[in-house]
Amino acid sequence: MKKSLLLAAAFGVIAAGTALAQNSTTGSFNADAGAGIVGSKHDLSIATGIGALYGQTDQLDRICIYCHAPHHAINEADAAGIKYLPLWNHGVTTQFYNTYQSDFGDGPAASGLNGVGTVSNINQFADRHLFNGDATLGEPGSVSRLCLSCHDGTVAINEYGFDPGRAESRGAATHFIADQFKIGGGGNLTNHHPIGFSYLDVALHDDEIAAPDTVINGLATKEQTTIRSLLYAGEMMECVTCHDVHNTKNEGETFLWKSDRNSGFCLTCHIK
Numbered sequence: 217m218k219k220s221l222l223l224a225a226a227f228g229v230i231a232a233g234t235a236l237a238q239n240s241t242t243g244s245f246n247a248d249a250g251a252g253i254v255g256s257k258h259d260l261s262i263a264t265g266i267g268a269l270y271g272q273t274d275q276l277d278r279i280c281i282y283c284h285a286p287h288h289a290i291n292e293a294d295a296a297g298i299k300y301l302p303l304w305n306h307g308v309t310t311q312f313y314n315t316y317q318s319d320f321g322d323g324p325a326a327s328g329l330n331g332v333g334t335v336s337n338i339n340q341f342a343d344r345h346l347f348n349g350d351a352t353l354g355e356p357g358s359v360s361r362l363c364l365s366c367h368d369g370t371v372a373i374n375e376y377g378f379d380p381g382r383a384e385s386r387g388a389a390t391h392f393i394a395d396q397f398k399i400g401g402g403g404n405l406t407n408h409h410p411i412g413f414s415y416l417d418v419a420l421h422d423d424e425i426a427a428p429d430t431v432i433n434g435l436a437t438k439e440q441t442t443i444r445s446l447l448y449a450g451e452m453m454e455c456v457t458c459h460d461v462h463n464t465k466n467e468g469e470t471f472l473w474k475s476d477r478n479s480g481f482c483l484t485c486h487i488k
């Protein structure tokens with residue numbers, strides 16, 4: 217209750233700030249689910265999006281450019297180990313994360329930068345849950361690291377464009393993600409739904425996790441019809457398993473593939 221009031225208040229401030237900064241009638245930047253990227257929270261242009269909030273100055277007022285470029289994109293994995301770079305044009309995070317652990321156990325504390333360590337099985341559901349010693353949860357996969365490159369708050373939203381010869385080149389880190397959209401700040405993903413693991417492995421193990429080929433009600437007319445179709449590389453649970461970054465084929469709020477009304481999205485995977 218308290219949290220939602222705070223969030224509502226925060227959204228109010230953002231909306232008011234946008235209206236002032238923008239002085240236009242383009243609305244609340246909350247495009248309908250599945251209505252496309254224009255006018256959504258991922259429209260970072262000035263004319264139709266939230267660009268003014270994040271210091272956008274692109275003369276052509278483009279939309280894709282913050283994340284992708286047709287030329288001169290980043291084309292090789294850097295120290296952060298990001299391998300999936302779809303013509304990526306945004307600065308990438310080099311942060312390591314402490315990841316979710318179901319059970320802190322009495323074994324040695326999580327070791328190493330990424331928090332992967334040996335944890336003993338004292339959890340009630342140790343036989344069911346994969347993260348209780350049987351397996352370790354790795355760093356978020358590269359596709360999630362693309363999201364975290366804006367959302368963890370270490371790389372500015374307007375840090376994009378890396379060809380020094382071009383007028384639109386950036387690199388200046390000046391506008392960071394607003395607090396209420398920050399995920400993984402300070403490298404902390406321990407309080408975040410687990411990502412970066414094989415859903416297929418878990419489904420074999422946990423009888424309260426739906427089979428990968430379960431059809432998702434409500435998405436039947438879309439390409440994304442089964443849980444498997446939402447898994448990165450057909451296997452991994454990542455940010456994009458729950459969110460559709462371009463707001464194109466999702467039916468739920470906040471870019472969710474399916475609305476979480478009555479927790480309908482959670483119940484797709486969790487048989488509870």
Ligand code: HEC
Nearest residue numbers: 253258260279280281282283284302359362363456461462
């Ligand atoms: C806020 C960042 C962001 C913006 C803006 C953005 N994308 Fe993406 N795009 C991503 C991410 C992250 C991925 C990788 C995740 C995925 O494949 O779903 C991706 C993947 C893609 C892919 C490959 C996978 C697919 O969906 O076919 C294409 C093509 C693409 N984007 C095109 C575009 C175009 C065109 C625009 C502008 C109209 C755009 N994107 C705007 C972040 C963005």
Ligand code: HEC
Nearest residue numbers: 257282283306362363366373394397455456459461470471
């Ligand atoms: C180029 C920077 C950038 C990248 C990359 C990016 N985002 Fe965002 N995202 C933003 C900004 C900016 C906002 C809106 C913040 C605001 O309104 O102040 C946002 C908002 C969101 C929201 C809230 C939507 C709503 O309607 O409230 C979700 C969910 C989200 N992003 C998920 C993702 C996921 C998942 C990925 C990766 C697949 C991703 N983002 C990649 C910049 C980015």
Ligand code: HEC
Nearest residue numbers: 360363364367396397398399409411454455457458470476
């Ligand atoms: C298990 C599904 C799931 C995964 C995985 C997931 N999210 Fe979300 N996300 C949600 C749901 C549900 C909401 C809306 C509920 C809420 O606002 O608390 C949400 C809300 C958000 C928001 C809006 C602000 C907020 O905190 O509510 C952002 C930004 C976001 N997610 C980004 C991400 C990023 C980045 C990742 C990967 C690191 C990610 N999400 C992974 C389910 C997920």
Ligand code: HEC
Nearest residue numbers: 318344345346347410415418422425457481482484485486
């Ligand atoms: C796309 C499928 C999917 C969706 C959607 C999803 N989850 Fe999960 N969730 C999983 C999987 C798989 C695990 C790992 C379960 C295991 O370890 O056995 C998990 C783990 C969890 C855990 C940790 C369990 C543990 O072992 O400590 C909780 C709690 C949880 N999810 C709650 C939620 C909630 C709440 C939502 C809705 C906002 C949600 N999940 C949405 C697939 C999903």
